[in-house]
Amino acid sequence: MTSKKCDCQGLCDAPDFSELAPVLGKYAKVPGSLITILQKAQDIYGYLSMEAIQYVAEQTGIKAAKVYGVATFYTQFRLKPIGKNLIMLCQGTACHVNGSKMIEEAICDELKIKDGETTEDGLFTLNNVACLGCCSLSPVVMIDGETYGKLTKDSVREILRDIKKNEKA
Ligand code: FES
Known part of the structure; x- marks a missing residue:
């Protein structure tokens, strides 16, 4: 199966894979490159949409079910868009x-989401992760690359409320 080129000149909602196309140009026919392709697709779009999975399948000749299977097998891949602020909550031994x-x-109580979910307003996504490498500060979260340590229930709520407040300001 091949995808038809859309000739609407940007007027329709057809997904735009122009950034991903060069990646596929380089890796589509290289055996064992599927994970690399999916990583690059996720880097570009922030997650792997069903359309992107279908596109990768078409370009590589790998069945869409197989591409989807790989995307769902590895925890590094996200199938939904992430929120504006990514919360990485350490579940390593020291933090645990x-x-x-x-x-x-x-x-979860403050944001009304569970691990892997995004708030309705699209502001936060929560991801449980392995050791973040700053165990002496446990328990630790990293939000958008900034580390917050020695957390308590109250301090983490306060951090989240501050971020929300700044988003609205
Ligand atoms: S266990 Fe959490 S930072 Fe190492």
């Missing part, structure tokens, strides 16, 4: 021992 579950409960 020092209360990461309690921090997770506070975040």
Whole structure:
């Protein structure tokens, strides 16, 4: 199956894969490159849409079900768009021992989402992750690359409220 080129000159909602096309030009026929292609697609679009999966399948000749299977097998891939602020909550051993579950409960309660979900307003996505490499600060979250340590239920709620407030300002 091949995709038809849309000739609407940008007037329709057909997905634009012009950034991904060169990646496929380079890797589509290189055996064992599917993960690399999916990583690059996720880097470009922030997640792997069904349209992107279909496009990768068409360009590589790999069945869409197989591409989808790989995308869902590896936890590094996201099938939904992420929020504006990505919360990476450490669930490594030191953080676990020092209360990461309690921090997770506070975040979930504050934002009304669970691990892997995005708030309705698109502001936050929560992802549980392995050790973030700053165990002496446990329990730790990283939000948009900034590390917050020695968290309590109250302090993490305050951090989230501050970010929300700044988003609205
Ligand atoms: S276990 Fe959380 S930073 Fe290492």
